[in-house]
Amino acid sequence: MTSRKACDGCHVVLELWCIREIDAGTRHFVGYDIVDGKGRVSTPIMEFDPETGTGVTSSGSRYQLVGRAGQNRDAEYVWSLATKAWDVKSWIDVTATLVPHWRRGYVLPDSM
16 A cells, blocks of 8 residues: 555565564565655565565565665555554564564665
8 A cells, every 4th residue: 555556566665664464464565665755555465585675565566675674754654544444453563573684774786
């Protein structure tokens, strides 16, 4: 869910990111989209490579995490809207579990 219509197959670059798991068992990227300049919440994550910080969501969007994990006010606002829309009762942050080096962060690849 984003503040605009979701784009299937998009390439999204997130900073100040985290990964959250909701009570339905799905995991989602939450962060600041540095291309669009807005907070963003992904559809469920289908694939994730913690070494490269890349993932693919159920909509087909490709995500690249950059920098360290963190929080962004706009992303938190979008997260609050998403959890209401999805009727989420509880969620947990699974960033540290899935990305042991989350404090070190990711470097943006030259190919981007």
